[in-house]
Amino acid sequence: MFNYKQYKRGYFMPPVECNDWVKKEYVDKAPIWCSVDLRDGNQALIEPMSLAEKLEFYKMLIKVGFKEIEIGFPAASETEYEFCRTLIDNNMIPEDVTIQVLTQARPHIIKKTFEAVKGAPRAIIHVYNSTSLAQREQVFAKSKEEIKKIAIEGAKLLKELAEADGGNYLFEYSPESFTGTEPEYALEVCNAVIDQWQPTADKKCIINLPVTVEMSLPHVYASQVEYMCKNMHSRENVIVSLHPHNDRGTGVADSELGLLAGADRIEGTLFGNGERTGNVDVITLAMNMYSHGVDPKLDLSDMPELAQTYEKLTQMTISDRHPYCGKLVFAAFSGSHQDAISKGMHYRIDHNPDLWTVPYLPINPEDVGRTYDSDVIRINSQSGKGGVAYVLERNFGMLIPKAMREDLGYAVKDVSDNAHKELAPDEVLEIFEKRYKKYTPNFKITEVHFKQEDGIQTAVTIEENGQSLTVNAAGKGRLDAVSNALAKHFNKPCNITVYEEHALKSGSGASAIAYVGIEGDDGKGYFGIGIDHDIIRASIDAVESAMNRSLDK
Numbered sequence: 001m002f003n004y005k006q007y008k009r010g011y012f013m014p015p016v017e018c019n020d021w022v023k024k025e026y027v028d029k030a031p032i033w034c035s036v037d038l039r040d041g042n043q044a045l046i047e048p049m050s051l052a053e054k055l056e057f058y059k060m061l062i063k064v065g066f067k068e069i070e071i072g073f074p075a076a077s078e079t080e081y082e083f084c085r086t087l088i089d090n091n092m093i094p095e096d097v098t099i100q101v102l103t104q105a106r107p108h109i110i111k112k113t114f115e116a117v118k119g120a121p122r123a124i125i126h127v128y129n130s131t132s133l134a135q136r137e138q139v140f141a142k143s144k145e146e147i148k149k150i151a152i153e154g155a156k157l158l159k160e161l162a163e164a165d166g167g168n169y170l171f172e173y174s175p176e177s178f179t180g181t182e183p184e185y186a187l188e189v190c191n192a193v194i195d196q197w198q199p200t201a202d203k204k205c206i207i208n209l210p211v212t213v214e215m216s217l218p219h220v221y222a223s224q225v226e227y228m229c230k231n232m233h234s235r236e237n238v239i240v241s242l243h244p245h246n247d248r249g250t251g252v253a254d255s256e257l258g259l260l261a262g263a264d265r266i267e268g269t270l271f272g273n274g275e276r277t278g279n280v281d282v283i284t285l286a287m288n289m290y291s292h293g294v295d296p297k298l299d300l301s302d303m304p305e306l307a308q309t310y311e312k313l314t315q316m317t318i319s320d321r322h323p324y325c326g327k328l329v330f331a332a333f334s335g336s337h338q339d340a341i342s343k344g345m346h347y348r349i350d351h352n353p354d355l356w357t358v359p360y361l362p363i364n365p366e367d368v369g370r371t372y373d374s375d376v377i378r379i380n381s382q383s384g385k386g387g388v389a390y391v392l393e394r395n396f397g398m399l400i401p402k403a404m405r406e407d408l409g410y411a412v413k414d415v416s417d418n419a420h421k422e423l424a425p426d427e428v429l430e431i432f433e434k435r436y437k438k439y440t441p442n443f444k445i446t447e448v449h450f451k452q453e454d455g456i457q458t459a460v461t462i463e464e465n466g467q468s469l470t471v472n473a474a475g476k477g478r479l480d481a482v483s484n485a486l487a488k489h490f491n492k493p494c495n496i497t498v499y500e501e502h503a504l505k506s507g508s509g510a511s512a513i514a515y516v517g518i519e520g521d522d523g524k525g526y527f528g529i530g531i532d533h534d535i536i537r538a539s540i541d542a543v544e545s546a547m548n549r550s551l552d553k
Contacts, residue, residue, distance in 0.1 A: 011215040012182045014227035021222045021261035030297040032265040034068040035061050041273040053313045054083050060309050065298045070100040074116030075109045084116045100124035105154025114161045126172040127154045132180030148189045155196040171197050172206035179215045183227050191233045199237040210243035211254050218250050222257035229262035241265035244280040251280035271318055287324040291362045303368040330365045330376050335384020342390040381417035385409030395425040401500045401515050404527045411435050436529040439545040460485040479539050486547050494547050495519045516542035520550040
């Protein structure tokens with residue numbers, strides 16, 4: 001049954017208008033990042049990570065640059081408890097990193113949690129209880145006052161146990177299912193917790209506002225966050241944190257607008273792993289800032305390695321279209337896109353190589369460990385002449401003349417279309433050389449001699465149908481003289497309309513490539529190339545191939 005009438009909006013707007021976040025243009029500084037991969041992400045896996053796998057993942061998070069890492073729910077299972085103790089007992093927590101552990105606001109679970117983190121150099125104890133209308137009515141059957149009391153008692157116990165232990169502990173509280181809670185009630189509960197903890201500038205507390213389930217458009221969440229930030233007790237000593245999930249597919253937008261609304265901190269996971277549709281993807285958030293010229297304070301320069309390690313440890317698969325890290329996110333198959341990228345790359349080099357402005361590519365793929373050779377211009381039946389020319393230039397140093405690109409583009413497109421597959425750069429090169437290099441099905445030039453007399457005189461030996469014949473002709477230059485000899489022999493025009501050449505490699509032993517286009521008696525263009533250490537020989541080979549192609553029709 002597909003019946004929209006059974007649903008109604010389950011969120012609550014703030015009691016007053018809170019839209020100051022609209023005035024901000026972009027996120028101008030990185031938030032405090034907290035990875036919840038090892039807890040929220042891990043509990044969502046079909047097969048949660050083993051101790052060894054969690055340790056490897058933990059080391060990866062440290063390498064990326066996370067300074068706060070929620071390592072688990074140590075009272076929930078022996079593996080979680082053992083992992084926490086392993087980090088502490090083996091001194092595996094860097095001085096600038098704080099571990100975070102989660103606990104329900106239940107006395108016996110809180111006490112077990114303190115046992116797990118005893119001796120940690122610094123730890124955040126994250127306590128929560130659910131506050132939403134649906135949870136109050138359907139799950140707990142408790143009043144607002146009773147639910148608030150659970151939060152207050154949990155906050156009190158955290159403070160008492162921390163003082164008794166003498167350890168270096170920070171406190172975090174989450175009104176779970178915040179998005180389904182009346183904002184004024186969520187504020188009442190959070191302020192009651194803050195009043196218990198009495199945070200100071202030297203020892204702030206964290207109030208986390210989770211999008212446990214996405215229930216609204218992102219701007220609604222931003223208004224809710226702004227309301228909380230404006231009315232929270234001791235706001236200057238409170239770190240407002242966000243923990244968005246992705247049920248409506250807008251977890252990133254929730255986070256970005258929530259930061260504009262005044263939040264200071266984000267809890268999320270790499271690649272968005274998490275229950276149901278996942279947590280907010282920290283990588284997308286960080287790279288969105290990066291693309292605006294803002295330092296995200298995370299090192300994501302080796303995205304392929306991150307992705308490979310993540311997939312190995314979680315047994316999850318990253319979508320080919322996942323922002324910034326999917327295999328195809330930088331790929332351009334469309335001819336017009338390829339042409340724009342190619343021109344944009346050249347424009348950047350010529351005008352301002354320190355500024356990235358290339359069309360269709362929001363960031364430089366090399367910044368995240370990707371390559372132009374295999375990641376950007378991809379060739380299939382949808383590709384155009386600009387993309388094909390770019391592949392040959394990027395991979396093989398060939399600068400295809402503009403007049404030649406259309407003919408080449410159609411040749412490559414036909415091969416891809418008939419084979420129903422993408423073509424690798426080597427395959428594009430093979431098509432290019434087969435079509436234009438030493439193409440001699442009709443005749444070959446076996447010998448050429450020049451002498452300078454009234455311009456250039458040449459004697460061209462042509463092998464045709466097993467017979468050799470020497471043709472004499474004159475021209476303004478060597479190549480002109482050869483083309484005149486071919487026109488004379490075949491009684492067909494061999495007018496050179498395109499001629500370009502360049503070195504393929506630097507140095508005295510470099511090969512040269514010559515590109516030649518001629519106009520046939522049908523008015524069409526025919527092309528050939530030649531590659532040789534001697535540019536004259538390369539040019540002769542190119543005109544030979546072009547003339548052979550014009551004789552095919």
